Amino acid sequence: MITLATIQKAQHHDKVAQKQLFEGYATVIYRLAFRYLRERTDAEDVVSEAFCLAFENMAKATFQSVPFFEAWLKRITVNEALKSLRKRANFHLLSDSEFEIEAISDNTIEKLSAAQIWEIVSQLPVGYRTVFNLYEIEGYSHAEIAKMLNISEGTSKSQLSKAKSLLQKKVIELEKDYAQSKTIR
Amino acid sequence: MHNQKLFDKIRDTLAEETPQDFAPLDWDKNAVWERIETRNSPRRGFAFGRWAAVAAAFIGIVLLGKWLLNPHSSTQLPPSLTKITPQPSLSNPPVEPLKVAATQRNKAFLKKNKSYGYIERQLVVEDTWAVEPADSSRLVEVAVQTDVITSPPSLSLLEKGEAFSRAQKEEGEAQKSPLVLKEDGDSGGEVKPKERVLIVDIDLPELPEKPSVNDLLKTSFLERFSRETRRFRTERKFDLRALDRRAGKGVWSLMAHSLVVPGSK
Structure with a gap:
């Protein structure tokens, strides 16, 4: 259990408190990094970098509650993940293409497992996935995303729209596969 | 918006749930923590080393300033003074810290009928090294006036009579010197080692006489x-x-x- 006292001890470079913070947030931070990077080693690098930066700079910051620290740590992780993505040569946004949006039944949505959701999201192209994660999961606005990725707001909106269309398409494909498998049985 | 329910479920799942059957999410947490610890340790060491370097530099500056401002430094002695280096004797332990004393007396008064204007100044240095006195009888003649070097008046301005009276007065004081009394008290026991340094001799010019x-x-x-x-x-x-x-x-x-x-x- 992470408390404000633990965070304050870690601010004074207490090793035990830092270890407690790592144990408490390591999985969340790794998951966050993996959503952007889709590579285990890259995600581990980002986790270590994010925690190192947090331990070095948390003495300068003031945290009124535990969620403040969690949001601060996640922000550091997102920035580090984006930095890692920029280092890759394949970080580019896809050109416009049309997707037909079909309605998905509630039954199909309820049947989706967590593993399936992680799978279809990680299959998204890096540009779509990044904007989708920033907007839908982390809650950044298009203006913030445009600033972080050095793109225009319109591009951010269109990338998000296309990411959602692609996700729907993949869910429908899963539904078809599920229906086929059900018919075969 | 179309399929909003789908995106809500995706958001909740990605933000909070960790699927057990999703292999890429298995990772080596301990290895990452070791990496974090390794990265933090050298920086702390560097920070400590930086403070140690600052402290060492400060101590060095203090010692250098103390050495330069030392009043007993030989560099502050007048160039006309010559120092007699004592021969240290390791058989006797160190006696006292460094002391410098000045004495002023008229050697002519002791020799009476020779030269009245001949004034000798002596600097007596007691060092931490024990010194065997070469001639104990000469030690008695040394008159210690003070523990510090006092600035003497200009000898060139002294008249013969004034120098004579001054020398007579100082001769009396020299006989009451604590050093002499101490030596008298120690005469039965150990001889206290001392280092004596003859500093300078000044002769007053003689009056012109009829050429022979x-x-x-x-x-x-x-x-x-x-x-x-x-x-x-x-x-x-x-x-x-x-x-x-x-x-x-x-x-x-x-x-x-x-x-x-x-x-x-």
């Missing part, structure tokens, strides 16, 4: 001729005055000057 015959012989011919001519002219002037008083009036008074020759009186 030998000095005259050493002078050049031109000087001797000039001196003899001056003396002859002076004697002649006095002879003429005497002749004027005796000559009276008349023709003889007109001729008397021409008949006067040296040694005719």
Whole structure:
């Protein structure tokens, strides 16, 4: 259990408190990094970098509650993940293409497992996935995303729209596969 | 918006749930923590080393300043002073910390009839090294006035009588010196080692006297001729005055000057 006292001890470079913070947030931070990077080693690098930066700079910051620290740590992780993505040569946004949006039944949505959701999201192209994660999961606005990725707001909106269309398409494909498998049985 | 329910479920799942059957989410947490610890340790060491370097530099500056401002430094002694290096004896333990004392006395007073204006100044240095005195009788003659070097008056301004009275006064003080008393008290026991340093000798210039015959012989011919001519002219002037008083009036008074020759009186 992470408390404000633990965070304050870690601010004074207490090793035990830092270890407690790592144990408490390591999985969340790794998951966050993996959503952007889709590579285990890259995600581990980002986790270590994010925690190192947090331990070095948390003495300068003031945290009124535990969620403040969690949001601060996640922000550091997102920035580090984006930095890692920029280092890759394949970080580019896809050109416009049309997707037909079909309605998905509630039954199909309820049947989706967590593993399936992680799978279809990680299959998204890096540009779509990044904007989708920033907007839908982390809650950044298009203006913030445009600033972080050095793109225009319109591009951010269109990338998000296309990411959602692609996700729907993949869910429908899963539904078809599920229906086929059900018919075969 | 279309399929909003789908995106809500995706958002909730990605933000909070960790699927157990999703292999890529298995990772080596301990290895990452070791990496974090390794990265943090050298930086702490560097920070400590930086503070240690600052402290060492500060101590160095303090020691350097102390050394430069040391009043006992040999660099502050006047260039006319000469220091007699003592021969250390390891058989005796160190006695006292460094002390410098000055004494001023008239050596002429002790020798009475020779030179009154001869004043000797002595600097007595007691070092931490034990020193065997070469001549214990000379140690008794050393008069310690104070524990610090005092600025003496300019010796060139002293008259002979003043120097004499001063030397007489200091001779009396020297006999009451604690060093002398201490040595007297220690005469039955151990001899306290001391280092004595003779600093400077100053002679007052003598008054000019009438040159002797030998000095005259050493002078050049031109000087001797000039001196003899001056003396002859002076004697002649006095002879003429005497002749004027005796000559009276008349023709003889007109001729008397021409008949006067040296040694005719």
